Structure formats: structure tokens, C-alpha cells
Amino acid sequence: MVRKWYWLLWEYVRQYRLSGFLFFLFSAIFAGIFYLYDLETEAVAYGACICGAAAAVILPLHFFFFYREHKERMRLLAGIELTYEELPRAKTLLEADYQQMIEELGRISAGYLTEWKRERKDSLDYYTVWVHQIKTPIAVMRMFLQEEDTKEHRELLAELFRIEQYVEMALSYIRLGSTEHDLVFQKCELDGIIRQAVRKYAPQFIRRKIKLIYEPVQVQVLTDEKWLLFILEQILSNAVKYTPEGSVAIRVTEDKKLTVTDTGIGIAPEDLPRIFEKGFTGYNGREDKKATGLGLNLCRQAAEKLGIRIMAESEPGKGSTFILDLMEEKIDIE
Numbered sequence: 001m002v003r004k005w006y007w008l009l010w011e012y013v014r015q016y017r018l019s020g021f022l023f024f025l026f027s028a029i030f031a032g033i034f035y036l037y038d039l040e041t042e043a044v045a046y047g048a049c050i051c052g053a054a055a056a057v058i059l060p061l062h063f064f065f066f067y068r069e070h071k072e073r074m075r076l077l078a079g080i081e082l083t084y085e086e087l088p089r090a091k092t093l094l095e096a097d098y099q100q101m102i103e104e105l106g107r108i109s110a111g112y113l114t115e116w117k118r119e120r121k122d123s124l125d126y127y128t129v130w131v132h133q134i135k136t137p138i139a140v141m142r143m144f145l146q147e148e149d150t151k152e153h154r155e156l157l158a159e160l161f162r163i164e165q166y167v168e169m170a171l172s173y174i175r176l177g178s179t180e181h182d183l184v185f186q187k188c189e190l191d192g193i194i195r196q197a198v199r200k201y202a203p204q205f206i207r208r209k210i211k212l213i214y215e216p217v218q219v220q221v222l223t224d225e226k227w228l229l230f231i232l233e234q235i236l237s238n239a240v241k242y243t244p245e246g247s248v249a250i251r252v253t254e255d256k257k258l259t260v261t262d263t264g265i266g267i268a269p270e271d272l273p274r275i276f277e278k279g280f281t282g283y284n285g286r287e288d289k290k291a292t293g294l295g296l297n298l299c300r301q302a303a304e305k306l307g308i309r310i311m312a313e314s315e316p317g318k319g320s321t322f323i324l325d326l327m328e329e330k331i332d333i334e
Contacts, residue, residue, distance in 0.1 A: 005067065012066050124174050131171045138164055158207055165237060169294060172230055176301045183224045183305060190219045190258070190326070194250060197232045204240045205248070213249035221256060221326045227302045228324075231310070234295045235260045235322045246319070258324040267314035275312060276300040 013020070034044050072088060087103075090096035141160055145153045198214065205212050221228075239248045239262040246263030253259070267275060274280045278297040303310040303324070314320035 008067055008070060009063065012063055127171055127174050131167055134167055135164075138167075154207060158204065161204065165233075168230075169234075169298065172298055172302075173294065176298060176305070183227065185222055185224055187220050188223055188225045188228070190221050190252060191216050193225055193229050193232065194258075196229055197236055198250070200233060201236045201240060208240060208243070209245065210240065210243055211247035213247055214251075217252045219252055219256060223306055223308070223326065227306055228308075231299045231302050231306075231308075231324065232258070232260070234299050238295060238322075239264065239320075243319070256326040258326055259321055261319060261321040263319040266316040266318055267312070267320055268316055272312060272314055276310070 031044070069088065076087065087099050090099050138160060142157065145157050145160065194214065194217075198212065202212075204210075236248070239260055243262045243264035248263075249259075249261045251259050251261070271280075276296050276299070278294065280297075300310055309323075309325035311323045311325070312320060313323070
């Protein structure tokens with residue numbers, strides 16, 4: 001950010017205060033010598049006027065170059081990650097030393113960044129393989145549990161479903177933290193995305209005897225289908241978890257706001273502003289010892305990547321409403 005001219009003027013005076021002090025000191029010495037030697041005042045005054053006129057021209061010009069160099073440095077600062085090697089030519093040995101240090105730090109930083117990206121990619125590759133491998137025993141356990149419809153098997157299937165959700169959440173957490181997001185923006189049928197989430201959670205709705213209210217919509221949105229589905233699934237997961245009885249309603253307004261409303265226990269007013277913070281569980285989380293405080297935080301991160309606003313409204317004891325604003329003009333594709 002380029003500073004105001006009066007701030008720069010003050011910095012200019014501070015930077016060259018030693019030169020100014022020496023100038024006035026030498027002027028005083030010469031004035032004293034002229035006085036002691038009884039030189040003509042007119043000659044001294046004439047010389048002083050010439051010096052003053054020269055200073056009136058040189059100093060503003062020098063300040064102009066000082067200001068211009070500051071603007072150039074601010075321009076380079078805006079893209080310092082790419083242009084630190086394009087610093088202005090050093091005019092003094094001090095500037096040359098500082099630039100050499102900056103370039104060396106830049107090379108070291110680039111090396112660390114390359115190594116970090118490599119380790120990050122290895123980590124993502126590992127978790128991706130792990131998720132796909134763990135799905136095999138989960139599928140086998142599901143197959144065995146579905147062979148007999150008993151209360152114990154239904155409870156175990158519900159816990160197995162939770163395991164699958166935590167596995168997917170771990171992979172999503174790694175992917176969202178990556179510098180290379182696999183975002184693919186395209187026109188998607190919102191109804192299809194909602195139906196996928198509903199089908200996934202249908203057994204949980206049935207098991208907990210929660211009524212689902214949803215009417216098909218004919219709305220297209222510009223988004224990444226996978227990540228929007230992830231957000232919706234996390235919201236439905238919370239709705240099912242914190243709704244002992246009643247219903248969950250999914251609606252889409254004319255201005256493309258997707259709302260998920262439940263009749264659950266609600267969120268305490270003091271917790272509502274912080275529910276999207278990482279690791280925050282609030283009162284409900286203290287009641288539910290299994291809460292991690294990661295689901296809604298991942299929703300917020302994913303929403304930011306998609307250019308979606310995510311909001312929540314709640315009244316304790318009456319339920320909560322989560323709102324996804326899907327208006328296309330909010331999406332900024334770079």
C-alpha cells in the first residue's frame with residue numbers, strides 16, 4: 001500500500017535528518033568564521049540566497065524520486081512471491097547487501113516450499129489410497145450385517161455409516177488444505193445433488209423415524225458438484241444427529257438459497273457465531289462426546305472455495321436452519 005504524501009514527507013525528513021543536521025552545523029561554522037573575519041554581510045547573504053534557491057529546486061526533486069521509488073517497491077511487494085528477484089538496482093552498498101540477503105532468503109524459502117508441496121502431495125496420495133482401501137472391509141462388514149435384519153445389526157450398520165463419514169471427512173480435510181484444489185465449475189442440476197445426499201442419509205432418517213420434507217426443484221447452479229454435495233451431506237448429518245424426533249425440510253427459494261431446516265435441539269445463542277470455527281463444539285458438542293467440531297468448519301472452507309455464503313439460524317429447543325446462498329454472481333472463477 002502506497003503511503004500518503006505527508007507521511008512520506010515525514011519519513012523523508014527522518015531518513016535524511018543527519019544530512020540536514022550536518023548542513024546546518026557546517027553553515028553555522030562558516031557563519032561564525034565569516035563573522036570573526038568581519039566579512040561583508042552582503043556577500044554572505046548573497047551566497048546563502050543562492051544555496052537556498054538551489055535547495056528549493058533540488059530537495060523537491062529529490063523527494064519526488066524518493067516517492068517514486070517507494071511506489072515501485074510497493075508495486076513489487078504486491079507480487080513479491082514472483083518478483084523478489086526483480087528488485088530495483090541497488091544504489092548503495094547497504095541496499096546491495098540487503099538485496100543479496102533477500103534473494104538468498106527467497107531461494108531458501110523456495111526450497112522449503114517445494115519440499116512442503118512434495119510432502120503434502122505424498123500425504124494426500126497416502127490418505128486417498130487409505131480411504132479406498134478401508135472401504136473394502138467396510139463394504140464386507142456391511143454385506144454381513146445386511147444378511148440378517150435385527151436390532152443389533154441395524155445399530156451396527158448405523159455405526160458403520162458413521163465410520164464411512166469420518167473416513168470421507170479425513171480425506172476432505174486433506175484436500176481442502178491442499179494448494180491444488182480439484183474444483184470443476186459447471187452448470188449442475190440442484191435437484192440431482194440434493195437427491196444424492198437424501199439417498200445417502202435415507203437409512204438414518206428411517207432408523208431415527210425423522211420425516212423428510214422435500215419437493216423436487218428445477219434449478220441449475222454453477223458450482224462444483226462434488227464439493228456442494230459434501231457441504232449438503234455434512235449439514236444433513238448434523239440435522240439427523242441433533243433431531244431426536246420431528247422433521248428435516250429441504251427447500252430452495254427463487255433467489256437460489258438452499259435451506260435445510262430441522263426441528264432438533266437447536267443451537268445456543270452464544271454458540272451460534274462460532275459454530276463454523278475449527279474444533280468448536282459448543283454446548284451440543286459437550287453433550288455429544290463424539291462431536292469433533294470439524295464438520296461445519298470443513299463446510300465453511302468448502303463454501304469459501306465455491307464462492308458460496310453459508311449461514312445458520314437457530315432457536316434452542318425448536319431447531320436450526322442452515323442456508324446456502326447459491327447465487328452465481330458470488331462465484332469468482334480464477
